[in-house]
Amino acid sequence: xxxxxxxxxxxxxxxxxxxxxxxxxxxxxxxxxxxxxxxxxxxxxxxxxxxxxxxxxxxxxxxxxxxxxxxxxxxxxxxxxxxxxxxxxxxxxxxxxxxxxxxxxxxxxxxxxxxxxxxxxxxxxxxxxxxxxxxxxxxxxxxxxxxxxxxxxxxxxxxxxxxxxxxxxxxxxxxxxxxxxxxxxxxxxxxxxxxxxxxxxxxxxxxxxxxxxxxxxxxxxxxxxxxxxxxxxxxxxxxxxxxxxxxxxxx
Numbered sequence: 331x332x333x334x335x336x337x338x339x340x341x342x343x344x345x346x347x348x349x350x351x352x353x354x355x356x357x358x359x360x361x362x363x364x365x366x367x368x369x370x371x372x373x374x375x376x377x378x379x380x381x382x383x384x385x386x387x388x389x390x391x392x393x394x395x396x397x398x399x400x401x402x403x404x405x406x407x408x409x410x411x412x413x414x415x416x417x418x419x420x421x422x423x424x425x426x427x428x429x430x431x432x433x434x435x436x437x438x439x440x441x442x443x444x445x446x447x448x449x450x451x452x453x454x455x456x457x458x459x460x461x462x463x464x465x466x467x468x469x470x471x472x473x474x475x476x477x478x479x480x481x482x483x484x485x486x487x488x489x490x491x492x493x494x495x496x497x498x499x500x501x502x503x504x505x506x507x508x509x510x511x512x513x514x515x516x517x518x519x520x521x522x523x524x525x526x527x528x529x530x531x532x533x534x535x536x537x538x539x540x541x542x543x544x545x546x547x548x549x550x551x552x553x554x555x556x557x558x559x560x561x562x563x564x565x566x567x568x569x570x571x572x573x574x575x576x577x578x579x580x581x
Contacts, residue, residue: 340419340420340421340422341420342396342399342400342420343396343399343420343421344375344392344393344394344395344396344398344399345390345391345392345393345399345420345421346390346391346393346399346402346403346418346419346420346421347388347389347390347418347419347420347421347422348364348388348389348390348391348416348417348418349387349388349417350387350414350415350416350417351379351387351388351389351411351412351414351416352387352411352412352413352414353386353387354412355412357379357380357381359521360379360389361377361378361379361389362521362522363411363412363521363522363525364377364379364389364391365377366515366518366522366568366569367406367409367411367522367525368391368393368402368406369568369569369570370566370567370568370569370570371393371398371399371401371402371405372393372394372395372397372398372399372401372402372570373393373394373395373398373570374391374392374393374394375392375393375394376391376392377389377390377391377392378390378391378392390421399420402418403418403419403420406418410525410529411525412525413528502577502578503577503578503579503580503581504578505553505556505557505578506553506556506578506579506581507532507549507550507551507552507553507555507556508547508548508549508550508556508578508579508581509527509547509548509549509550509556509559509560509576509577509578509579510545510547510576510577510578510579510580511523511545511546511547511548511574511575511576512544512545512574512575512576512577513544513572513573513574513575514543514544514545514546514568514572514574515544515568515569515571515572516543516544517543518538518543518544518546518568520536520538520546522568523536523538523546523548524536526563526566527548527559527563530550530555530558530559530562531555531558532550532551532552532555532556533548533550533555533559534549534550534551535548535549536548537549547579556578560576560577560578563576564576
């Protein structure tokens with residue numbers, strides 16, 4: 331797989347070739363960040379990057395379909411990735427050639443079965459988590475006298491359940507220089523957030539809380555700079571399921 335030559339002569343396909351990447355970033359970190367940034371466009375089968383001098387500053391992202399690859403190429407062309415604009419085009423040859431050279435080749439059928447198993451496991455875990463939230467575990471019956479799952483109070487003397495009091499909505503925090511980010515994937519990469527928010531003036535730092543995955547705080551030098559980043563990245567899809575929800579942090 332080669333990325334040089336006339337990009338216009340290469341027909342659209344499922345694999346995009348990226349160069350002009352920051353060569354100082356470690357390969358594992360680079361692959362994780364590329365996965366995080368490009369997964370918003372569709373299912374990724376693999377991300378390829380190599381330590382060899384010949385392949386430095388280059389990577390390949392293999393999507394499940396051509397439409398996702400086309401959208402990624404159009405949307406992320408010249409995107410500032412670790413302070414360098416990405417150069418993207420369709421790959422000249424199939425990704426399996428590179429995968430075989432790297433020793434990571436997996437036959438398509440086996441990869442499909444592996445993906446299906448992983449998807450099923452993820453669905454099962456999500457279902458179990460949802461049931462746990464509702465107070466019902468699939469393996470155990472609810473204990474005698476347990477509260478109703480929807481949060482209503484137990485009825486006095488067998489009467490109708492007393493509906494829970496509606497929670498008063500909290501007032502949003504006033505504009506300030508710190509942003510509160512929600513709906514991040516639990517395995518989120520902090521370096522990827524630094525890269526996204528760091529492209530806006532006044533960026534200072536990203537803070538994450540290990541005990542509370544899925545959220546982060548991003549600080550700017552002043553309120554105006556924070557507002558620019560909020561408006562630009564509101565709803566940015568870190569993955570297809572995770573569109574960032576950005577508000578001002580409470581102080």
